[in-house]
Amino acid sequence: MELAYSESELVFRDEVRDWLTANVPTHPLPPPYTAEGVAAHREWEKALYTAGYSALHWPQEYGGGGADFMRQMLFDEEYHRAAAPQRLNRLALGLAGPTIIEFGTTEQKRRWLPGMLSCDELWCQGFSEPGAGSDLSAVRTRAVPDGDDFVLNGQKIWTSLSAFADWMFALVRTDPSQTRHRGLTYIVLPMDSAGIELRPIRQLHGEPGFSEVFFTDVRVPAKNVIGEIGDGWRVAMATLGYERGTGLGNHVRLSNDVRQLVDLAKRMGVADDPVHRNEIASRFAEAELFRRYMQHIASQLAAGNGVGSRSSLVKLYWSELDSRIQETALQILGPFAELAAPQNCADGAGFHRRYWHARASRIFAGTNEIQRNIIGERLLGLPREPR
Numbered sequence: 001m002e003l004a005y006s007e008s009e010l011v012f013r014d015e016v017r018d019w020l021t022a023n024v025p026t027h028p029l030p031p032p033y034t035a036e037g038v039a040a041h042r043e044w045e046k047a048l049y050t051a052g053y054s055a056l057h058w059p060q061e062y063g064g065g066g067a068d069f070m071r072q073m074l075f076d077e078e079y080h081r082a083a084a085p086q087r088l089n090r091l092a093l094g095l096a097g098p099t100i101i102e103f104g105t106t107e108q109k110r111r112w113l114p115g116m117l118s119c120d121e122l123w124c125q126g127f128s129e130p131g132a133g134s135d136l137s138a139v140r141t142r143a144v145p146d147g148d149d150f151v152l153n154g155q156k157i158w159t160s161l162s163a164f165a166d167w168m169f170a171l172v173r174t175d176p177s178q179t180r181h182r183g184l185t186y187i188v189l190p191m192d193s194a195g196i197e198l199r200p201i202r203q204l205h206g207e208p209g210f211s212e213v214f215f216t217d218v219r220v221p222a223k224n225v226i227g228e229i230g231d232g233w234r235v236a237m238a239t240l241g242y243e244r245g246t247g248l249g250n251h252v253r254l255s256n257d258v259r260q261l262v263d264l265a266k267r268m269g270v271a272d273d274p275v276h277r278n279e280i281a282s283r284f285a286e287a288e289l290f291r292r293y294m295q296h297i298a299s300q301l302a303a304g305n306g307v308g309s310r311s312s313l314v315k316l317y318w319s320e321l322d323s324r325i326q327e328t329a330l331q332i333l334g335p336f337a338e339l340a341a342p343q344n345c346a347d348g349a350g351f352h353r354r355y356w357h358a359r360a361s362r363i364f365a366g367t368n369e370i371q372r373n374i375i376g377e378r379l380l381g382l383p384r385e386p387r
C-alpha cells in the first residue's frame with residue numbers, strides 16, 4: 001500500500017521533479033574534499049536555496065520552506081531519485097540546524113540558520129575525541145569560563161569536512177568536578193579562531209576528508225552556548241537523534257542501488273545465476289520494507305510525534321542494508337571486484353567507493369553495536385548492559 005498523497009502534494013512533487021530534471025548537474029560534481037569540489041557543491045547548494053528547496057520543513061522566518069515532513073520527504077525522495085549531488089552542508093541541515101531550532105535562542109537562530117540554508121557557512125561536528133567515541137560522555141576537551149568567553153583546550157577527531165568548515169558545533173566539558181553526562185556543554189565555535197590546528201587524516205580507501213582538530217587556548221563567546229551551560233548532554237542527544245533518525249529519502253537511494261544490481265548482473269552476464277538472483281531479490285525485499293518504514297516515520301513526524309529511540313532502529317537498518325547491497329555488487333562483479341575499474345562495468349570504481357562508504361556507515365552516527373544496545377534497553381526493555 002502506497003501512502004495516499006493529497007492532490008496538492010502530488011502537484012508539489014511534479015514541480016520538484018521538473019525542477020530537478022532541468023537543474024541536476026549532468027556530470028558528477030568533483031568530490032567535496034578539494035577546494036574545487038567544495039566550490040562546485042556550494043554553487044549547486046546556492047541553486048537549491050534560490051529555488052526554495054534548501055530545507056523545506058524549516059521555519060519560514062529563518063529562510064526555510066515552512067512545509068511539513070511529508071513534503072520534505074517527497075522532496076528528498078525525488079532528490080535521491082534524480083541522483084542529485086550529496087548535500088554539502090548536511091551536518092548543518094541535518095544536525096546543527098534542527099538542534100538550534102529546538103534549543104537555540106532567537107538571536108542564535110537568526111545568526112546561523114540562514115547561512116546554513118544558503119551554504120554560505122559550512123559546518124562540522126566536533127563530538128568524537130580519542131577515548132570518547134561510543135562513550136561520548138567521556139569527552140575531555142575543557143572549556144573554562146573567562147569573562148564573556150570560554151577558553152577551550154583539547155582535541156577532537158574524525159571531524160568530517162573540517163578543512164572547509166566555517167563553524168563547528170562541539171561538546172565540551174565545562175565542569176570537571178562532574179563526570180560522564182553531567183558537566184558537559186554544547187557550544188558553537190568559528191573554525192578560523194586563533195588556536196585551532198587541523199591535522200588531516202587519510203581514509204582506508206585513499207580519500208582525505210577527516211581531520212584531527214586541536215584547540216589551544218581558543219576563545220569562544222559564551223553567547224555561543226546552545227541550551228544551558230552544563231546541559232550539553234541533552235542537547236547532544238537531540239543532535240544524535242536527528243543524525244540517526246531522519247535520513248528521509250535515503251530509502252530511495254538504497255532502492256536505486258538495488259536496481260543498479262539488476263543492471264550490473266545483466267552486464268556481467270550472470271542475471272540467470274540462481275545465487276545472484278536470490279541475493280538481488282533479498283536486497284529488493286529489504287529495501288522495500290525500509291521504504292515503507294520510512295514513509296511511516298515521515299507520517300509520524302508530520303503528525304507531530306517524535307522518533308525517539310526508533311532513530312537507532314532506522315540507523316541500524318539502513319547502514320546494514322547499505323553494506324549488504326554493496327557486498328552483493330562485489331559478489332556479482334566476482335573476480336573483477338578486485339579491479340579499481342572492472343571491465344563490463346561502467347561504474348566499477350563507484351561500487352568500490354560505495355562499498356567502503358557503507359562499511360563506514362556502520363561506524364559513524366554511533367556504531368551499530370551501540371544502536372543495538374539502545375534498541376535492547378530502550379525499545380525492548382532488556383537489562384542495561386554491564387558497565
Ligand SMILES: Cc1cc2nc3c(=O)[nH]c(=O)nc-3n(C[C@H](O)[C@H](O)[C@H](O)COP(=O)(O)OP(=O)(O)OC[C@H]3O[C@@H](n4cnc5c(N)ncnc54)[C@H](O)[C@@H]3O)c2cc1C
Pocket residue numbers: 124125126127128129131132133134135157158159160161360361363364365366367368369370373385
Ligand atoms: C565516516 C565517518 C565520519 C565521521 N565523522 C565524524 C564527525 O564529523 N564528527 C565526529 O565527532 N565524529 C565523527 N566520526 C566518528 C564516529 O562518531 C566514531 O568513530 C564512532 O562514534 C565510534 O567511536 P570510536 O571510533 O571511538 O570507536 P570506539 O568507541 O572505540 O569503538 C570501537 C569498537 O568497540 C565497540 N564498542 C564500544 N563500546 C561498546 C559497547 N558499550 N557495547 C558494544 N560494543 C561497543 C564499537 O561498536 C566499535 O566496534 C566519524 C566516523 C566515521 C567512520
